[in-house]
Amino acid sequence: MADKGNMSVNEAGKKGGDATSQTHGKEFYQDIGKKGGEATSESHGKEFYQEIGSEGGKQSGGNFANDPERASEAGRKGGQNSGGNFANDREKASEAGRKGGENSHGGGRS
Numbered sequence: 001m002a003d004k005g006n007m008s009v010n011e012a013g014k015k016g017g018d019a020t021s022q023t024h025g026k027e028f029y030q031d032i033g034k035k036g037g038e039a040t041s042e043s044h045g046k047e048f049y050q051e052i053g054s055e056g057g058k059q060s061g062g063n064f065a066n067d068p069e070r071a072s073e074a075g076r077k078g079g080q081n082s083g084g085n086f087a088n089d090r091e092k093a094s095e096a097g098r099k100g101g102e103n104s105h106g107g108g109r110s
Contacts, residue, residue, distance in 0.1 A: 007015075
């Protein structure tokens with residue numbers, strides 16, 4: 001058995017994560033992700049999400065700016081995983097698309 005005192009935090013985290021992934025399936029991770037997202041949305045306002053979205057975009061170095069195909073694929077996957085939030089609300093979908101285009105800095109209408 002390895003000496004726990006010599007294990008780094010990263011090593012311990014990886015070991016725990018590996019053990020958990022052996023005993024839990026995809027549904028487990030989807031469930032805890034959903035619960036975490038709901039808890040976060042209850043404790044943070046709109047401004048929080050705007051700020052982290054903005055910061056994330058800055059950190060990414062504009063990964064999608066020069067790769068429209070990759071951006072399209074990410075949007076498609078996000079839409080599939082969102083549970084179809086826009087499926088029954090064309091106006092909401094249109095508004096989200098307009099805002100996304102305005103904030104993408106990748107062009108669009110002037």
